Every structure is written in C-alpha cells, then in structure tokens.
Amino acid sequence: MTSADDFNLSCPAPAMDRDTVQLAHGGGGRAMKQLIDSIIRPAFADPELDHCHDGAVLEIEGTVAFTTDSYVVRPLFFPGGDIGTLAVNGTVNDLAMCGARPLYLSVGFILEEGLPIGTLRQVVNSMRKSAIAAGVRLVTGDTKVVDRGKADGIFVNTAGIGRIIAPTPIRPGSVRSGDVVILSGDIGRHGIAVMAAREGFGFETVIESDCAPVAAPVLALIEAGIAVRCLRDLTRGGLASAVVEIAETAGLAITLDEASIPVREDVVAACELLGFDPLHVPNEGRFAAFVAPEDAGRALAILRGHCVSESAAIIGHVSAGPLGQVACRGALGVLRAVDMLSGEQLPRIC
Amino acid sequence: MCLAVPGRILSVCGDDPMTRLGRVDFGGIIKEINLAFAPEACIGDYVLVHAGFAIAVIDVAEADRILTHLQDLTEPLDDGGGTA
Amino acid sequence: MKFRDEYRDGATARRIADAIGRTVTRPWTLMEVCGGQTHAIMRFGIDELLPPGLTLVHGPGCPVCVTPVEYIDKAIEIAARPEVILCSFADMLRVPGTDGDLFAAKSRGADVRIIYSPLDAIAIAQAEQTRQVVFFAVGFETTAPANAMAAYRARCDGVKNFSMLVSHVLVPPAMCALLEAPGNRVQGFLAAGHVCTVMGIRQYEPIAERFAVPIVVTGFEPVDILQGVLMCVQQLEEGRAVVENQYSRSVRPDGNLPAQEIMREVFQVTPRRWRGIGDIAESGLGLAEAYGDFDAERRFGVVIAREEKVTECISGPVLRGECKPTDCPAFGVRCTPERPLGVTMVSSEGACAAYYRYRGTQRLGRV
Numbered sequence: 001m002t003s004a005d006d007f008n009l010s011c012p013a014p015a016m017d018r019d020t021v022q023l024a025h026g027g028g029g030r031a032m033k034q035l036i037d038s039i040i041r042p043a044f045a046d047p048e049l050d051h052c053h054d055g056a057v058l059e060i061e062g063t064v065a066f067t068t069d070s071y072v073v074r075p076l077f078f079p080g081g082d083i084g085t086l087a088v089n090g091t092v093n094d095l096a097m098c099g100a101r102p103l104y105l106s107v108g109f110i111l112e113e114g115l116p117i118g119t120l121r122q123v124v125n126s127m128r129k130s131a132i133a134a135g136v137r138l139v140t141g142d143t144k145v146v147d148r149g150k151a152d153g154i155f156v157n158t159a160g161i162g163r164i165i166a167p168t169p170i171r172p173g174s175v176r177s178g179d180v181v182i183l184s185g186d187i188g189r190h191g192i193a194v195m196a197a198r199e200g201f202g203f204e205t206v207i208e209s210d211c212a213p214v215a216a217p218v219l220a221l222i223e224a225g226i227a228v229r230c231l232r233d234l235t236r237g238g239l240a241s242a243v244v245e246i247a248e249t250a251g252l253a254i255t256l257d258e259a260s261i262p263v264r265e266d267v268v269a270a271c272e273l274l275g276f277d278p279l280h281v282p283n284e285g286r287f288a289a290f291v292a293p294e295d296a297g298r299a300l301a302i303l304r305g306h307c308v309s310e311s312a313a314i315i316g317h318v319s320a321g322p323l324g325q326v327a328c329r330g331a332l333g334v335l336r337a338v339d340m341l342s343g344e345q346l347p348r349i350c
Numbered sequence: 351m352c353l354a355v356p357g358r359i360l361s362v363c364g365d366d367p368m369t370r371l372g373r374v375d376f377g378g379i380i381k382e383i384n385l386a387f388a389p390e391a392c393i394g395d396y397v398l399v400h401a402g403f404a405i406a407v408i409d410v411a412e413a414d415r416i417l418t419h420l421q422d423l424t425e426p427l428d429d430g431g432g433t434a
Numbered sequence: 435m436k437f438r439d440e441y442r443d444g445a446t447a448r449r450i451a452d453a454i455g456r457t458v459t460r461p462w463t464l465m466e467v468c469g470g471q472t473h474a475i476m477r478f479g480i481d482e483l484l485p486p487g488l489t490l491v492h493g494p495g496c497p498v499c500v501t502p503v504e505y506i507d508k509a510i511e512i513a514a515r516p517e518v519i520l521c522s523f524a525d526m527l528r529v530p531g532t533d534g535d536l537f538a539a540k541s542r543g544a545d546v547r548i549i550y551s552p553l554d555a556i557a558i559a560q561a562e563q564t565r566q567v568v569f570f571a572v573g574f575e576t577t578a579p580a581n582a583m584a585a586y587r588a589r590c591d592g593v594k595n596f597s598m599l600v601s602h603v604l605v606p607p608a609m610c611a612l613l614e615a616p617g618n619r620v621q622g623f624l625a626a627g628h629v630c631t632v633m634g635i636r637q638y639e640p641i642a643e644r645f646a647v648p649i650v651v652t653g654f655e656p657v658d659i660l661q662g663v664l665m666c667v668q669q670l671e672e673g674r675a676v677v678e679n680q681y682s683r684s685v686r687p688d689g690n691l692p693a694q695e696i697m698r699e700v701f702q703v704t705p706r707r708w709r710g711i712g713d714i715a716e717s718g719l720g721l722a723e724a725y726g727d728f729d730a731e732r733r734f735g736v737v738i739a740r741e742e743k744v745t746e747c748i749s750g751p752v753l754r755g756e757c758k759p760t761d762c763p764a765f766g767v768r769c770t771p772e773r774p775l776g777v778t779m780v781s782s783e784g785a786c787a788a789y790y791r792y793r794g795t796q797r798l799g800r801v
Contacts, residue, residue, distance in 0.1 A: 201550060204373065204380040266378030268435060273376060275353050325794065331442040332656055334479025337794030342772040346524035347550060349401045349577065350352050350469065350498055350783050352470060352497075352576040354628050354654075356437035367692075368586075377435035384553065387579055387693040396437060398631060398684050401523075401580040402551025405693060406631045406684045408437060413683035420446055420661065423453040 021115040026145030036143060039117070043124040044107075044131070048139040056139035058104055060163060065100035067091060068159035074152050076119065078197040080189070080208030083156055084126030086284060089213050090235065091160040092134040096215040097231040097287065099166025099222055102134060106159045107141035112151040123154060134213035136160070166222050172249035174229040180296040181254060181316040182289045184214065184309040187239055188267040191281035191345075196270070199347070207266055212285030217306040226299045227292035234286045240279040240326070241340045242288055243316075248324040256316035256328040256338065275348035279328070280341050290318065354400040356408055357383070359393050374399060437683070441655030442478070450660040451483035454667060461487035462670050463619050464663065465612075465755050467605060468626035469496030469783025470654050476792040478656045488667065491619075491755035492785040494608055495626050497573045498525045499753060499777040499784050500708040505601040506531035508736045509570050512599065513544040515734070519562060521555040522570040524548045528780050552584035559588070559596040568730045571600045576628040578602055578719055579693035582700035585725050597730040602719035603706055605629050606637045611714045612754060613645045620755055622666040624652040624659065627681035632697075634689025638677045646675040653681040700725055709777060710750035747776030752785050759786040766790060 024031035041049050048056040071087045088105065095102040107127065111120065131138050168174065189210040196203055214233070221228055230250075232242040239261070247254045263271075263278045271278050285308055291299045296314060303312035326338040357374035362385065364370040370385045374397060385391050388404040397404035440446075466472060472492045475481055481490050494500055510531055513520035520536070527536045527548070540546040545565075549555055552569060559567035571581040581598070588596040605626055612618060625638055630651045638649045648669035652662030662680040669675065679685050699722070706718025721729045730736075746764050751757045759765050759778070769775040771787060778784035 199548065199550075202381055204382070205378065207379075264378070265435075269376040269379040272355050272435065272438065273379060273381070330478050332444050332447045332478050332480070332483065334482045336477060336479055336792040339791065339794060341791075342770075343528070346527060347548065348353060348525045348783075349523045349550070350496065350525045350573065350781075352468075352573065352628050354576070354631070356435070358436070368583075377438075384551070384580075384583070386583060386696075387690055389692060398628075400628065401577055402553060403580045403583070405576070405579070405628070405690055406686075409683050413437065416661075416682065417440060417446075420450060420657065423449055423664075 019117055021111045021113060021117060021120065021145055023113050023145050023147070026111065026143055032143060039121055039124055040141065040143070043128045044138040045128070046137050046139050048137070056104065058139065058161070060103065060161065063164040065095050065098040065162045065164055066159070067094040067098070068157065069094060070155065070157040072152060072155050073194060075197050076123065076153050078194050078209060079206045080193055081211040081284070082123060082126050083154055084123040085130045085211050087156040087158045088127050088130035088134060088136070089211055089284060091158040092136055092213045092215055093233045093287070095160050095162035096218040097170070097233050098162065098164065099170035099218070099228065099231070100162030100164045101219060102136045102160055102162040102215050104137050104139045104161045105131065107138055108157040109141070109143045110151050110155040111143065111145045112153050113145055113148045115153050119153065130213070134215060165219065166228065170228055170231055172230050172246045175246060175250040175252060175290045175318055176229065177252060177318055177320040178293050179229055179290045179318040180293050180314055181243070181256065181318065182291060182296065182299055182303065183239065183261060183313055183315045184217065184287045184289065184303055185210070185285070185311045186262040186264045186267070187234065187283050187286055188263055188271060188278040188281040190284040191238065192267055192270045201274075203270065205266055207270060210283055210285040212308045214285060214287055214308055217303050217309040218287070220302050220306065221289065221299055224298065224302055226295045226302070228289060229292065230290040232288050234283040234288060236282050237340055238278070238280045238282055239288065240338050244326050244338065244340050246290070247326050251323050253319045253321050253323065253325045253327070254316055255319065255335070256326070258328050258330050260313050260315045262311050262313055276345050279338060280345050352400055354398045354405060356396055356398055359391055359395050359397060362391075362393060372397070372404065374404070438655065441653070441657040443657065447656045447660055448483065450657065450664055454488070454660065454664050455485045457664065457667050457671055458485050458488055459671060461489070462621055462667055463489045463491060464622045464624060464666055465491045465493045465620040466624040466652070466659070467493040467495040467609065468629070468654070469499070469781070469785070470628070471495070471624060471626070471652065471659055472785050473783055473788050474654055474656060474659060476788040480656055480659055483660070484663065488663070491758070492752065493612070493755055494708065494711060494753040495574065495605065496753070496778070496781055496783040497577070497603055498529055498781040499749065500603055500710065501526070501529065501572050501601050502707045502709050503531055504738045505599065506535070507738045508731065509599055510534065510536060510539045511736050511738065512568050512730060512734050513539050513546050514542075517566050519545045519547060519558060519565050519567045520570060521547050521549045521558060521567060523572070525781065526570055526572060529777055530774065530780060552581050553587065556584055556587050556591075556593055556596060559593050563595060565595065567596050569596070569598045571598045572602065574603055574605055574626065574629050575633045575697075576631070578697050578701065579632060579690070582696045585700045585721065585728050586696060588728055589725065597728045597733045598721065599730040600720050601706075602701065603708065604703070604717050604719065606641060607714050607717035608708065608711070609641055611711065613641070613647065615754065617756070620647070622648045622670055623650070624662045624666065625649050627651055627653040627658070627685060630681065630685045630689065632690050632693050635677050635679055635685065635687050642675050642677050648675050649677045651677070651679045651681050651685050653684070710753040745775050749776035749778040749784075749786070752778050759789040762786070
C-alpha cells in the first residue's frame with residue numbers, strides 16, 4: 001500500500017515554459033505548430049514550407065543525386081561552426097561529391113526536452129545562413145521531441161537532392177591507374193576544433209573548424225571539362241579513411257607523399273601535443289579529387305581560384321597494385337602503410 | 351616513453367615554485383604549463399613538456415653542437431658523453 | 435616546429451644511416467626500450483634504412499601494455515561505483531581487462547573522464563565535492579613526477595575526495611630482468627630518453643658494467659634514433675660497453691632533481707607484476723605510507739586476484755623482445771586493432787599496433 005507521500009496528481013494540460021523545448025512541442029498539436037511557425041518557417045523562408053503540406057513538390061530535370069546524413073556533434077557550438085552549419089554543409093558536400101549541383105534539403109530535428117529555445121533559434125539561423133551561402137533551399141522537414149536525457153540537446157538529419165551535372169559517373173569504380181590525387185586544402189582543423197571545445201584542452205589559441213560548402217569548386221572542375229573520376233569529402237576518419245575506402249573499392253593502390261599534404265602550423269602543434277596523426281582527423285570543408293593525369297595541372301589551377309580550395313595540392317597518385325593498399329612516403333623517404341583506425345583517435349600521453 | 355613536446359616560454363606567473371605556470375608556445379598553439387620541475391626556466395627558454403608539466407629546459411647550445419656534428423659524420427663525436 | 439622538424443630531416447637521417455652502414459661489420463641485435471621509439475621506427479621506416487644484419491627488437495617500454503590486468507579490473511570495478519568519477523589518461527581506456535575495458539564500462543554508465551594532466555583530476559575533485567574522484571596513475575618514471583604532484587597537491591590543499599590507483603613501473607629493473615633471461619639476444623640498448631630526462635643516466639651505469647652491454651640514452655625523433663643506433667654499434671664494433679647520452683639536449687647526467695624529489699616524497703619502490711613478463715622485484719612505485727590515505731585500493735577495498743585467460747596472444751614474448759609481431763600466427767588475421775587478442779595490439783605504443791598501422795599486413799615496396 002502506498003503512503004501519502006507517494007500519491008500525487010499530474011495534470012495532462014502542459015504549462016508552457018516559453019524558454020525551453022517541451023514534450024508538447026513534438027506532439028503534433030498547437031505547441032508544435034507555434035514552434036514551427038515562429039522559429040523554423042520564418043528562418044528557412046521557403047515557399048514550399050508555406051504550403052504547410054506533408055512534403056515538398058519539386059520539379060527536377062535529369063539525373064538526380066540523393067543523400068542523407070545525421071548530425072550528432074557534441075558540443076553543439078564550436079569555433080567556426082555549429083550543428084546547424086554542419087547539417088547543411090555536410091549534405092551539400094555529399095551531393096557535390098556525387099558530381100551534382102545541390103538543390104534541396106530536408107531537415108529532421110530531434111529535440112531534447114529542456115533544450116533552450118534560444119539554442120534552437122541559433123541553430124536554425126545557422127542553417128539558414130549556410131543554406132543561403134551554399135545556394136540550396138530547405139523545403140521540408142520534421143520535428144520530434146524526446147524525453148530529457150535521450151538526445152544531446154539536438155540531433156539533426158538532413159537529406160539532400162541535387163542534379164547530376166557530371167558527364168560520367170563520379171565514383172570509386174571510375175578511378176584508374178595513373179590518376180592523380182588532389183587534396184583541396186589543409187587538413188585537421190575541424191576535428192581539433194571540436195575535440196578542443198568538447199574536452200577542454202586549455203589551448204589559448206583557438207583553432208576554428210573548416211566547415212564550409214565545397215560545391216562551387218567541384219562544379220567548376222566539372223564545367224571546365226576536367227576528367228574527374230572520383231571525389232570524396234574527408235569527414236569521419238579523415239583523409240586516411242577516404243583514400244583507403246576508395247582504394248579498396250576500386251581495387252587499386254594509392255601512394256601519398258606526406259610532404260605535399262598541407263597542414264597548418266597550429267594544427268601540426270595541436271596534433272603533436274595530443275599524439276594525433278593529421279591524416280585521421282576529420283574535416284568538414286575539404287575533399288580529395290581523383291583526376292586524369294593530363295588534367296591535373298588545370299584542375300589544381302581551378303581549385304586554387306576558389307577561396308575554400310585556395311591551398312589545393314597534388315598529394316599522390318594511383319597505381320595498379322597491390323590491391324587496395326594505401327601507402328604514404330614519409331619524411332625519410334620510406335613508405336608506410338595507411339589504414340583506417342578502428343575508432344576515434346584519443347589523446348595520448350604515452 | 352611518453353610523449354613530450356618542445357615549446358618556448360612566452361611568459362611566467364606565480365611566485366611559489368610548486369605552482370609556477372608558464373605560457374608555452376608549441377609552434378602555433380599556446381598552453382599554460384606547470385613549471386614546478388623546471389624552476390630555472392625563464393621567458394624565451396625552450397622546455398620539454400609532458401602531461402602538462404615541463405620536465406626539462408632544452409639545452410639549445412648542446413642541440414646546435416650535435417646537429418653541426420651530424421652534418422659531417424666522418425669526424426668522431428667528442429663530447430665526453432661516454433661514462434663507465 | 436622547432437626541436438622537432440630538424441630531427442625529421444631526411445638528408446640528415448640518411449647521412450647517419452650511411453655512417454651506420456660503414457660502421458657495421460657483423461650482425462648486431464639492439465633493443466629500443468620505449469614504445470614511443472618503436473612507434474617512431476615504424477612510422478618513419480627507420481629500420482628500413484639500416485644495413486641487413488642490424489636488428490632492432492622492441493622492448494617493454496609501453497607502460498600501458500605492461501600494466502597488470504588486475505589493475506585494469508580494479509579500475510573498472512571502482513569506476514562502476516555510482517559515487518566515483520574515474521579519471522584516466524586516454525591511453526588506458528581501450529586496454530582489455532579480464533572482461534572488457536574502461537570504454538565499455540563508460541558505455542555502461544560509469545563516469546570515466548579523460549584527463550591530460552594529473553592536476554585536471556584535482557580540479558575535478560574540487561569542483562565535484564560530493565563525488566569521489568579516483569585518478570588511475572600509470573606510467574614510467576617520465577610521468578611519475580606529474581602523478582606525484584597530484585597527490586602532493588591533494589594533501590597540501592586538503593582535497594579529501596581524491597585518491598589514486600597507482601600502477602607505476604620502473605625501467606632499470608625491467609632491463610636487468612630481460613638481460614638475465616636465458617636466451618636473451620639483446621647486445622645493446624637505446625634507453626628511453628624521456629625516462630632519463632627525469633631520472634638521469636647514472637642508474638644505467640651498473641647495468642652496462644654488469645652485463646657488458648652498451649646503453650645509449652636516445653630521443654624519439656628519427657635523427658635521434660638513428661644517432662643512438664650509430665653510437666651503439668660504434669661501441670659494439672669497438673668492444674666498449676658504457677652509457678652514452680645521445681639525447682643530451684634534454685637529458686642531464688643527474689636528471690631532473692626537483693622531479694626526483696617529489697617522487698621520493700610521494701612514492702615508494704614496490705614489487706610489480708609486468709603483464710607479459712611476470713613479477714620483477716622493486717620494479718614499481720606505489721604511494722608512500724605518508725600518502726596512504728590517498729590510496730584508492732585502500733579506500734575502496736578492491737581485492738582482485740584473477741588469472742589472465744590463456745589465449746594464443748604472444749604479447750609477452752613481444753614485450754620481452756623475443757619475437758616480432760609478424761612472428762605471431764594471429765597477427766593481422768585473428769588479432770587486429772578492432773579485435774585485439776592482447777595489449778600490444780590495442781595500445782597506441784604497443785609493438786603489434788605499430789606494425790599493423792604502419793606496415794599493414796602486406797609488404798610495401800622498398801625505397
């Protein structure tokens with residue numbers, strides 16, 4: 001039998017806390033409509049959203065690229081970006097890696113009960129700015145709210161549609177022996193920025209994430225008639241994972257030259273302090289391009305004409321074998337194997 | 351063992367030798383480091399840092415001497431470094 | 435980066451490698467003691483620049499690898515207590531205990547936090563007064579002064595909700611144990627430069643004399659390691675066996691005196707079991723009696739005596755330098771970083787992990 005202390009009343013009508021997200025905001029009722037109407041729709045300002053329909057109806061000509069990604073970064077805000085900028089640019093970049101002009105994005109929010117409304121507003125505004133910069137429209141979406149403790153503040157999913165403009169398929173299977181590997185810029189900034197913000201390393205110097213859309217230089221390559229065989233953005237697992245995956249899928253060998261791989265001085269220092277290898281650190285505004293050798297010089301010049309890829313460099317080449325092997329020539333001229341790590345790099349003191 | 355990284359002291363604060371701190375520049379990253387084990391370290395010195403502590407002041411002259419020697423390895427190293 | 439880039443210069447490295455080639459007239463087997471040196475050798479391919487017949491075997495200088503399995507188990511048991519925040523260097527998080535690792539414990543809800551300096555653990559204890567903060571203090575002599583400082587500060591500042599689980603190991607007794615082992619084939623040592631930065635070089639003089647082996651205190655960059663090898667083979671070719679200091683820009687003969695002083699204040703020498711090697715007398719550090727209140731084993735009363743499961747893992751012989759990772763039939767096949775059978779594959783400084791990461795499971799073309 002329960003004691004008097006165990007007995008309590010709970011009223012099903014929610015008392016609305018105007019400052020934080022409540023479970024009611026995901027309930028499909030008035031509270032949710034108010035959240036969408038007051039924060040989300042005005043920020044994304046798209047005629048499709050104003051139809052208030054279950055989906056967006058769009059006209060697209062030609063072959064379509066379609067991609068999706070979910071964003072769970074912690075902390076939500078970090079130097080150089082936030083979960084909103086990642087959610088837009090990440091999906092825009094995946095479309096670009098397919099050789100497509102990014103056009104439309106959907107957004108799915110999973111919000112944690114208790115998330116400050118101001119935080120949601122900031123994230124939505126970041127997404128708006130990033131979408132404008134990338135030239136894409138946010139045309140449909142969904143919002144759910146989960147109990148406190150079931151999400152890290154916000155989880156975001158974006159799916160994207162783009163129109164393929166590459167004349168031939170851009171994918172690992174198109175890579176050939178003799179192709180040149182071009183890196184679009186210096187590596188390591190994003191991973192260090194996020195980890196420093198999350199773990200509190202006590203670095204006085206702030207390294208900012210390189211999070212940025214890369215569709216413009218990619219489309220410039222394609223429109224200039226460069227024979228682009230494959231593109232890959234260098235997110236989780238960094239340059240190493242991307243190159244290894246392509247080598248394994250293509251059944252070819254890739255050799256990189258460490259001295260050619262640009263890494264900024266402060267990123268080098270951070271990696272030394274933490275015991276990290278920059279090859280494995282995630283990036284959010286960088287990609288590797290595999291191009292025909294006769295186009296390498298022109299491709300480099302085109303990339304260097306765009307701000308986001310102004311320090312592009314040729315970093316390696318593809319050869320016939322051993323199958324799926326990636327090697328890197330180091331400072332002493334000796335080759336070492338490059339492989340994916342089994343998990344995230346952790347700082348070491350030993 | 352253990353990962354130790356060289357950096358240059360930009361500034362020092364604190365009077366208590368056990369809690370004296372230095373702002374150390376590791377070539378682009380600046381971090382505060384405990385100088386309890388490097389009481390002789392001054393601004394401008396290079397220190398070797400492990401787990402947030404400076405464990406040695408780097409002997410710049412000795413480093414230069416060895417590097418110069420390494421440029422011509424036909425000459426034997428004369429440093430009295432051998433001990434029995 | 436100054437004091438790093440100069441020591442990665444390819445031309446200088448090759449000049450030293452050529453000098454080694456001119457010096458060596460017969461086969462020699464050297465051991466680099468420290469896991470960080472093994473890592474550098476693999477990463478930069480230093481062994482591929484050496485003449486045939488000159489063999490580098492990898493020593494037990496990976497404090498993560500040699501931490502006894504019962505200490506991992508104790509850390510996991512302590513971390514599982516709801517009132518505990520377990521602070522550890524990240525190196526220890528993926529080391530397998532008898533049943534899982536600290537990462538797995540974290541995913542089951544244990545409050546396990548990565549720290550970069552032992553003083554971070556003190557700061558956490560001061561910020562979280564209602565919790566018990568336990569610092570998993572491992573390492574060789576390089577890390578011992580920093581770990582000692584944490585206990586020293588806790589005592590000075592009256593941080594009562596702080597304790598340490600200590601499993602420190604000392605290098606010289608391990609070297610002696612290796613040299614005493616029947617079948618030892620190590621003829622010269624590259625001693626651990628950062629250990630010697632703290633402790634100096636004097637402890638190695640009796641070892642060089644007793645076992646008639648040259649010991650060269652060596653740094654961690656390619657030029658350091660190659661110069662250390664050159665100095666060692668020069669001694670061997672000339673029939674000398676003394677202690678020399680290659681890492682003289684950081685190592686003073688008497689070492690770092692303030693660091694040694696705090697180690698003497700906070701720690702005492704203890705027997706220690708080395709994973710893969712066994713019990714070595716007077717080869718560890720534990721908290722001195724005056725700091726006994728900060729001993730987590732006492733505070734939490736953890737008593738674990740478990741025998742490690744016998745598997746096909748040969749990390750013991752690898753740590754003792756008796757064989758290379760590639761001699762293991764499971765290497766790269768049943769034992770990988772994703773599914774490690776033993777510590778030398780999971781630790782970032784372990785020899786097996788270094789081989790796997792930088793040599794893969796296939797041969798690479800020579801330069």
